[in-house]
Amino acid sequence: xxxxxxxxxxxxxxxxxxxxxxxxxxxxxxxxxxxxxxxxxxxxxxxxxxxxxxxxxxxxxxxxxxxxxxxxxxxxxxxxxxxxxxxxxxxxxxxxxxxxxxxxxxxxxxxxxxxxxxxxxxxxxxxxxxxxxxxxxxxxxxxxxxxxxxxxxxxxxxxxxxxxxxxxxxxxxxxxxxxxxxxxxxxxxxxxxxxxxxxxxxxxxxxxxxxxxxxxxxxxxxxxxxxxxxxxxxxxxxxxxxxxxxxxxxxxxxxxxxxxxxxxxxxxxxxxxxxxxxxxxxxxxxxxxxxxxxxxxxxxxxxxxxxxxxxxxxxxxxxxxxxxxxxxxxxxxxxxxxxxxxxxxxxxxxxxxxxxxxxxxxxxxxxxxxxxxxxxxxxxxxxxxxxxxxxxxxxxxxxxxxxxxxxxxxxxxxxxxxxxxxxxxxxxxxxxxxxxxxxxxxxxxxxxxxxxxxxxxxxxxxxxxxxxxxxxxxxxxxxxxxxxxxxxxxxxxxxxxxxxxxxxxxx
Amino acid sequence: xxxxxxxxxxxxxxxxxxxxxxxxxxxxxxxxxxxxxxxxxxxxxxxxxxxxxxxxxxxxxxxxxxxxxxxxxxxxxxxxxxxxxxxxxxxxxxxxxxxxxxxxxxxxxxxxxxxxxxxxxxx
Numbered sequence: 001x002x003x004x005x006x007x008x009x010x011x012x013x014x015x016x017x018x019x020x021x022x023x024x025x026x027x028x029x030x031x032x033x034x035x036x037x038x039x040x041x042x043x044x045x046x047x048x049x050x051x052x053x054x055x056x057x058x059x060x061x062x063x064x065x066x067x068x069x070x071x072x073x074x075x076x077x078x079x080x081x082x083x084x085x086x087x088x089x090x091x092x093x094x095x096x097x098x099x100x101x102x103x104x105x106x107x108x109x110x111x112x113x114x115x116x117x118x119x120x121x122x123x124x125x126x127x128x129x130x131x132x133x134x135x136x137x138x139x140x141x142x143x144x145x146x147x148x149x150x151x152x153x154x155x156x157x158x159x160x161x162x163x164x165x166x167x168x169x170x171x172x173x174x175x176x177x178x179x180x181x182x183x184x185x186x187x188x189x190x191x192x193x194x195x196x197x198x199x200x201x202x203x204x205x206x207x208x209x210x211x212x213x214x215x216x217x218x219x220x221x222x223x224x225x226x227x228x229x230x231x232x233x234x235x236x237x238x239x240x241x242x243x244x245x246x247x248x249x250x251x252x253x254x255x256x257x258x259x260x261x262x263x264x265x266x267x268x269x270x271x272x273x274x275x276x277x278x279x280x281x282x283x284x285x286x287x288x289x290x291x292x293x294x295x296x297x298x299x300x301x302x303x304x305x306x307x308x309x310x311x312x313x314x315x316x317x318x319x320x321x322x323x324x325x326x327x328x329x330x331x332x333x334x335x336x337x338x339x340x341x342x343x344x345x346x347x348x349x350x351x352x353x354x355x356x357x358x359x360x361x362x363x364x365x366x367x368x369x370x371x372x373x374x375x376x377x378x379x380x381x382x383x384x385x386x387x388x389x390x391x392x393x394x395x396x397x398x399x400x401x402x403x404x405x406x407x408x409x410x411x412x413x414x415x416x417x418x419x420x421x422x423x424x425x426x427x428x429x430x431x432x433x434x435x436x437x438x439x440x441x442x443x444x445x446x447x448x449x450x451x452x453x454x455x456x457x458x459x460x461x462x463x464x465x466x467x468x469x470x471x472x473x474x475x476x477x478x479x480x481x482x483x484x485x486x487x488x489x490x491x492x493x494x495x496x497x498x499x500x501x502x503x504x505x506x507x
Numbered sequence: 508x509x510x511x512x513x514x515x516x517x518x519x520x521x522x523x524x525x526x527x528x529x530x531x532x533x534x535x536x537x538x539x540x541x542x543x544x545x546x547x548x549x550x551x552x553x554x555x556x557x558x559x560x561x562x563x564x565x566x567x568x569x570x571x572x573x574x575x576x577x578x579x580x581x582x583x584x585x586x587x588x589x590x591x592x593x594x595x596x597x598x599x600x601x602x603x604x605x606x607x608x609x610x611x612x613x614x615x616x617x618x619x620x621x622x623x624x625x626x627x628x629x630x
Binding site: 142145170 | 528537540551554558597598613
């Protein structure tokens, strides 16, 4: 047990990688899901334990050296309250959505490809967990590509239902690769300036470089600024921050239901995490926000994301696409939170990472049930389903209330912190944008809810409530999103720890 | 002019990258897009490797005892780029596999044609 506990940071990433490889070579059909389920459940247990370990440490960090090579020569994993939280989000959502995936995926993907599907599923989770835990800038790129490559393929697996999945996937490959390449170029510039790839080590070596900039002989000024610019643009593409969100709506809409849920609740969250890490730990707030005023650019982009994303969501007739545009708006809230760079802002950002993952994951799962039972997710397919699928539609509606930010849902907690962060900085216009975004969310959620409960169906299709294996995960996610709205002490505690850590406040 | 000549290796890399970038943006044929992506990635590979080069540096081989200390180029970027090449090849493979599927589903690999077809179907 001691051995497992000591090697927890490595195991959490290596386990899904190895089991994923095994899953891709086993011949027996049906075994793939069991392997994925076991692995993700073990991953959840490991990340809970890791979070407990981190919070028990005095300096709130757990360091792990790969193969015992000292950093910066080897690859070091470093876990602090922020990435322990994101690890928990990814493993929790990974486990719950895998539980759901069995029937849903079997109905959308040919039986012969199921084992490959679950192998890619595990690789995707490996990559996402790896990005979150690694302390090495180049290692982050490699894991980013592991998760992206498996995601492209998972999206393309929706082709048997709608061939648009293929064009969505190819578009995602091109834009995703550009994003990753930009990040890689950024790492090259920072390597030229500092000669290191370890995030903490680069941050340390940048200090004398920053100090030289005010003087007669500034060193590496252009190199560092260019490197940061490349990284910021590359990660914004990965995180789908407006106006670099072009790949997202179609990828979410045409992917198999479980894949949409996994992507919406984890992939962009991990992108946001990587961006936060680059700004706060790698470059430092003083450089990124103080000297370069990236915060202003971020505020403009995220404000526009909230308004444009919500506005476009209102105009959609496919509910899956509606949720995808709503995700773009939600990413705006997350980016706005860390752009404000005060304690409430970062707390809001981290809480929203968590709450939005639960809410949007739950809603995509509810839509997956509609896909499973009715065969489509257009507004006309949902008409009058309130009576046919009462539990599923109840869950969808509860999730929708969370998106609006109604009190007693988790969305309210994140927006509360976000608005108070805006007011603390005296940014009244941003607080207004958050409120307008909530009103727009009310409009697009209401459009769907009205169709569900008051729409008349011409064709009396005979649909029954979903099987328990799909219903339970949906209710877990939506239930959790309501629970954390009523009792937010857990989320605010860990998000507060993360904010303190990033802002270097001693606990 | 001096800045171009002094850093001609970087200018060359940026030129290769931008040729690829232009292709990604401008071409509607999906295979050409993927080729452009490969060119873009190659630009990055060369960029990394040229950062490690030192004038007169040799390979990082241990010299015999007693011989004069050799100056050698930084080998780390080479090692990193081996990984990046693998990633690049995998991206190519995934992209081309998806394009093969697109060709089977639509009968064309031109982005504009595909959009027109989908538009006519009322998507």
